[in-house]
Amino acid sequence: xxVLTRRLAIVFAVLAVFxxxxxxxxxxxxxxxxAPATTAAAEEPADDMDDAEPFKIGLVTDTGKVDDxxxxxxxxxxxxxxxxxxxxxxxxxxxxxxKDYENNINLFVExxxxxxxxxxxxxxxxxxxxxxxxxxxxxxxxxxFQAEAMPNLAGLIFPEDQSGxxxxxxxxxxxxxxIVGAVLGTDLVPPVVAFKEGWEHGARYTNPDVETISTYHxxxxxxxxxxxxxxxATARQALDQGADIIFGAGGATGNGALIEIASQEGAYCxxxxxxxxxxxxxxxxxxxxxxxxxxxxxxxxxxAQAASGDFAGGNYLGEVGLAPFHxxxxxxxxxxxxxxxxxxxxxxxGEIDTGWPPG
Amino acid sequence: xxxxxxxxxxxxSGDAGMRGWxxxxxxxxxxxxxxxxxxxxxxxxxxxxxxxxxxxxxxxATLLVLGAMCxxxxxxxGIVNIGIEGQFLMSAFTAFTVASMSGSLxxxxxxxxxxxxxxxxxxxxxxxxLRTDQIIAGTVLNIAALGLTSFFYDRGxxxxxxxxxxxxxxxxxDLPVVGTALFNRPPLTYLALVLVVVLHVLLLRSVWGMRTTxxxxxxxxxxxxxxxxxxxxxxxxxxxxxxxxxxxAYLALExxxxxxxxxxxxxxxxxxxxxxxxxRTPLGAYAAALFFGFTTALQGQFQLNDTFDxxxxxxxxxxxxxxxxxxxAAGLFGRMRDPAALGQPYEVR
Numbered sequence: 224x225x226v227l228t229r230r231l232a233i234v235f236a237v238l239a240v241f242x243x244x245x246x247x248x249x250x251x252x253x254x255x256x257x258a259p260a261t262t263a264a265a266e267e268p269a270d271d272m273d274d275a276e277p278f279k280i281g282l283v284t285d286t287g288k289v290d291d292x293x294x295x296x297x298x299x300x301x302x303x304x305x306x307x308x309x310x311x312x313x314x315x316x317x318x319x320x321x322k323d324y325e326n327n328i329n330l331f332v333e334x335x336x337x338x339x340x341x342x343x344x345x346x347x348x349x350x351x352x353x354x355x356x357x358x359x360x361x362x363x364x365x366x367x368f369q370a371e372a373m374p375n376l377a378g379l380i381f382p383e384d385q386s387g388x389x390x391x392x393x394x395x396x397x398x399x400x401x402i403v404g405a406v407l408g409t410d411l412v413p414p415v416v417a418f419k420e421g422w423e424h425g426a427r428y429t430n431p432d433v434e435t436i437s438t439y440h441x442x443x444x445x446x447x448x449x450x451x452x453x454x455x456a457t458a459r460q461a462l463d464q465g466a467d468i469i470f471g472a473g474g475a476t477g478n479g480a481l482i483e484i485a486s487q488e489g490a491y492c493x494x495x496x497x498x499x500x501x502x503x504x505x506x507x508x509x510x511x512x513x514x515x516x517x518x519x520x521x522x523x524x525x526x527a528q529a530a531s532g533d534f535a536g537g538n539y540l541g542e543v544g545l546a547p548f549h550x551x552x553x554x555x556x557x558x559x560x561x562x563x564x565x566x567x568x569x570x571x572x573g574e575i576d577t578g579w580p581p582g
Numbered sequence: 583x584x585x586x587x588x589x590x591x592x593x594x595s596g597d598a599g600m601r602g603w604x605x606x607x608x609x610x611x612x613x614x615x616x617x618x619x620x621x622x623x624x625x626x627x628x629x630x631x632x633x634x635x636x637x638x639x640x641x642x643a644t645l646l647v648l649g650a651m652c653x654x655x656x657x658x659x660g661i662v663n664i665g666i667e668g669q670f671l672m673s674a675f676t677a678f679t680v681a682s683m684s685g686s687l688x689x690x691x692x693x694x695x696x697x698x699x700x701x702x703x704x705x706x707x708x709x710x711x712l713r714t715d716q717i718i719a720g721t722v723l724n725i726a727a728l729g730l731t732s733f734f735y736d737r738g739x740x741x742x743x744x745x746x747x748x749x750x751x752x753x754x755x756d757l758p759v760v761g762t763a764l765f766n767r768p769p770l771t772y773l774a775l776v777l778v779v780v781l782h783v784l785l786l787r788s789v790w791g792m793r794t795t796x797x798x799x800x801x802x803x804x805x806x807x808x809x810x811x812x813x814x815x816x817x818x819x820x821x822x823x824x825x826x827x828x829x830x831a832y833l834a835l836e837x838x839x840x841x842x843x844x845x846x847x848x849x850x851x852x853x854x855x856x857x858x859x860x861x862r863t864p865l866g867a868y869a870a871a872l873f874f875g876f877t878t879a880l881q882g883q884f885q886l887n888d889t890f891d892x893x894x895x896x897x898x899x900x901x902x903x904x905x906x907x908x909x910x911a912a913g914l915f916g917r918m919r920d921p922a923a924l925g926q927p928y929e930v931r
Contacts, residue, residue, distance in 0.1 A: 290737035438885040463634035482839040495781040
């Protein structure tokens with residue numbers, strides 16, 4: 224053929240190599256932390272400040288991405304925040320497949336990291352193994368409950384059921400059709416189940432007549448948090464059968480649900496993990512609030528502990544709460560707010576059954 | 583070769599043949615009647631849930647049938663396209679980016695279709711022009727799309743406007759059962775439906791369709807009657823890419839309303855199964871896509887209403903099991919076969 228087509232062949236070959244390099248998960252991304260970003264979404268964390276400090280922070284994501292606009296992103300922001308406060312650098316590795324958990328953690332071990340954050344329930348076993356093998360390195364496991372305390376491993380856990388319960392309580396008061404829905408990541412991850420149980424019990428707590436319809440993504444850990452098309456289609460199904468307030472909890476899958484609900488007039492949606500008003504602006508037409516886990520301050524606090532040397536192993540209970548109502552401030556009446564305050568007090572006192580843990 | 587003699591006719595129940603009622607046709611009509619009766623029964627039992635499931639079915643089927651049509655034009659011309667996944671993803675990315683920057687969904691769709699055409703042309707250049715192994719050529723598209731879109735993805739970007747909204751087609755939208763599912767849809771779904779019918783007629787009835795079948799079955803013979811095999815394969819694979827491009831635009835601008843990395847989630851590969859199940863005819867593929875879409879919607883529904891205690895994963899598995907059975911059974915009875923020259927590069931002698 225012609226010279227042109229030969230050249231094209233070369234271009235394709237280069238493209239393929241380039242692409243393979245982009246998707247490879249094995250290099251710590253050379254991203255230096257500088258921006259104290261709690262609102263995220265907008266700016267790239269890219270300022271370079273070559274600091275000679277020896278303290279190194281490494282973060283390994285779950286199979287979601289570090290810019291998933293919810294779970295992994297909030298942990299990464301916590302790492303960046305702590306790094307900025309300490310004047311050091313933080314790096315991350317995105318896990319592409321569950322089998323790489325161990326390798327990715329070990330990359331940071333070999334790189335000489337002082338503290339390694341692993342984000343997600345799925346990395347629990349790999350994190351415990353690494354913490355046992357490397358007693359000099361501090362490990363922070365987000366969403367990883369520690370059954371046995373180790374001095375160099377802290378599990379950052381949250382009462383997701385309480386967060387979901389508060390959001391559900393609000394939903395029970397807001398719904399007019401008496402049907403509330405939830406589109407969720409996967410029941411393979413206990414925190415997601417805790418969110419769901421809390422949400423449903425909360426809705427029934429304020430509204431005994433309510434019908435709750437909830438769906439988990441049927442796929443495995445590798446796809447359940449990255450399938451916005453499924454989330455959107457399922458949210459539409461829930462809307463079609465009368466749900467008028469829906470909880471979208473599951474990374475990009477949940478975000479797909481939120482955006483779908485935004486196109487339905489009169490329907491409300493509830494985000495998860497962070498204040499998704501900022502992270503998913505497309506959902507603003509319906510986003511009443513978000514059931515937040517304050518991951519960012521939890522991670523930042525634990526890193527600060529590790530840096531100062533008074534790191535306590537075991538479980539670290541992070542805080543939860545509802546995000547501001549933003550544009551929907553006016554529809555949440557004083558009466559509803561009073562009820563929410565009562566619910567919060569009851570939850571804190573342990574008087575309310577959130578349905579989680581089961582039994 | 584005429585349309586009636588092709589292996590495709592028997593499968594397409596909506597296709598008015600000239601040979602009267604073959605046993606297959608009796609079976610497909612009987613099946614359709616049973617299906618309609620079942621759906622009607624469920625509708626009478628619970629209208630809202632039936633509407634929800636049917637809506638979800640059409641919605642999931644749209645992307646699949648667009649991908650399947652892209653694949654079938656290629657395969658009928660003798661070119662295997664396993665790069666549909668990459669074409670979806672890349673087009674979704676450009677459609678989203680252009681729509682976001684320009685503020686116009688329409689420009690986004692144009693960008694998505696153009697990207698699909700460009701990707702189709704690349705596939706043609708590799709597999710027709712350079713006679714590369716077609717599987718490798720498709721794989722290159724998939725890897726390149728995943729890498730490029732991940733690299734250029736700007737996480738702060740949002741669409742900045744609502745995605746495509748449903749348009750009610752007057753009184754048709756008030757019909758029972760199918761009103762919402764078929765006649766209260768966003769624009770790209772309507773476009774896809776029209777394309778299914780148009781392409782079905784073109785592939786099975788037009789001169790272009792006959793020639794396409796000829797270059798996929800016996801390119802040497804086609805060349806002897808004056809068909810420029812290389813040129814037609816180039817055109818077909820490129821234009822087919824436009825259909826996958828429309829699929830990508832549908833995914834980003836109508837179904838989801840944003841872009842996330844790897845958002846096509848394997849649906850481009852699923853489209854190949856749909857194409858085979860549908861026997862490489864657009865109407866057949868649409869029926870297959872509806873079936874796949876139906877099980878997707880049903881999966882969610884089983885969980886939503888808690889009435890059946892069937893694991894969602896089991897329902898999700900059904901289309902694949904059925905595809906394997908159909909392909910195996912059809913293979914055993916010799917009623918389904920690939921185009922004879924599929925996967926073979928053609929060299930002008």
